[in-house]
Amino acid sequence: MTDPLLPGPLWMVGCGHMGSAMLTGWLAAGVHPAHVTVIRPSGAPVAEGVRVLTDYPEDEVPAIVLLAMKPYQLDAVAPRLAPALDPRTILVSILAGVEAASLRARFAAPETIVKAMPNLPVALGKGVINLYAEGGAAADRNLATDLMMALGHAEWFEDEAAFQLAGVLTGAGPAFLFRFIEALGKGAAALGLPEDQALLLATAMVAGGGALAAASQDSAAELARKVASPNGTTEAGLKVLDADRALFDLVEATLAAARTRSVEMAAEARARN
Structure with missing residues (x-):
């Protein structure tokens, strides 16, 4: 089945307050729940129709991966997640304070790494999402823009320091x-x-x-x-x-x-x- 916002499977690594708010906003915007997999240690359900696993799927390659756990968990997540990613996978991080260089040091495969900083009103489609990309093609940025615009207002920054302040x-x-x-x-x-x-x-x-x-x-x-x-x-x-x-x-x-x-x-x- 086709999806208006996703070119393929979306993996969400972690689903706390912000991740849950983003998921709520995406489902309301038309993302099909069957296209989303949440990986969380608890295995607790998140939304009807969304697959929840305690480990990374072996039956698919993700089109987009959203890092939505706590920043301090990055080093626990990276060794197992990195081998599952493809060069075409778009890696999106909402980890506060984690720079693009730190992400690239842990995830070598993806051509495109996007840093995103959303806020909680994304659950209502009224959020503000700041974006910064490290590498990748214009098409990947356009895809990330469309995905985030479904949650509210998306704003790109070419300078990572300005992104951080925003x-x-x-x-x-x-x-x-x-x-x-x-x-x-x-x-x-x-x-x-x-x-x-x-x-x-x-x-x-x-x-x-x-x-x-x-x-x-x-x-x-x-x-x-x-x-x-x-x-x-x-x-x-x-x-x-x-x-x-x-x-x-x-x-x-x-x-x-x-x-x-x-x-x-x-x-x-x-x-x-």
């Missing part, structure tokens, strides 16, 4: 946004609103505000200005956020801390080469 922004960013939603809800609760109601309102407000920002031709700064009437309630709150660039400095420090850890993880992977 991954910090969009990969870790949802967690920072979720924390801000929590802070809004708890802040309103501290002032007297029931906490469950405050969190519900904060979540709905962020969903609507994000949709407006994505659809508007105005910048985020201009949208904030339009919400804030002179001497009004919004302006009073913005003055607190803007004082001494408090919010901007806090966000920059947050992203810098995440990037520093990403660089450390890359160094750890290089040291194991």
Whole structure:
């Protein structure tokens, strides 16, 4: 049977939170579950019709392999997986902090290695997926683009350092946004609103505000200005956020801390080469 997104079998090595989110998004986009094999030590099922094994299949050569386990597991996975790969296999890694050179050192056969950094909204087809390729033909990049676009917005980077930084922004960013939603809800609760109601309102407000920002031709700064009437309630709150660039400095420090850890993880992977 033909598949709109896959040229052949897809192997998913590991299927944690992010892998599961990607699988959910692909199945919703029309990938046939029979074309997907998940390899995980537990053998626990993941989705109806998707084959789950505890070892690599011997009855097929994968068209695409997605490395979706924890980064520290790379050296345990590589020795058994590498011999099963073909030069035509596209190897896709979502392992945070693991550089293309570290992947190439462990997987010599595939002509194309793609690094991808998705975020959890891929499960809804609303994700952001940053992409960087090491080697391979344009056709392989096009295939990877189509596969990732089924999950949301795919963005290519020609520089691995820029890819790494973008991954910090969009990969870790949802967690920072979720924390801000929590802070809004708890802040309103501290002032007297029931906490469950405050969190519900904060979540709905962020969903609507994000949709407006994505659809508007105005910048985020201009949208904030339009919400804030002179001497009004919004302006009073913005003055607190803007004082001494408090919010901007806090966000920059947050992203810098995440990037520093990403660089450390890359160094750890290089040291194991």
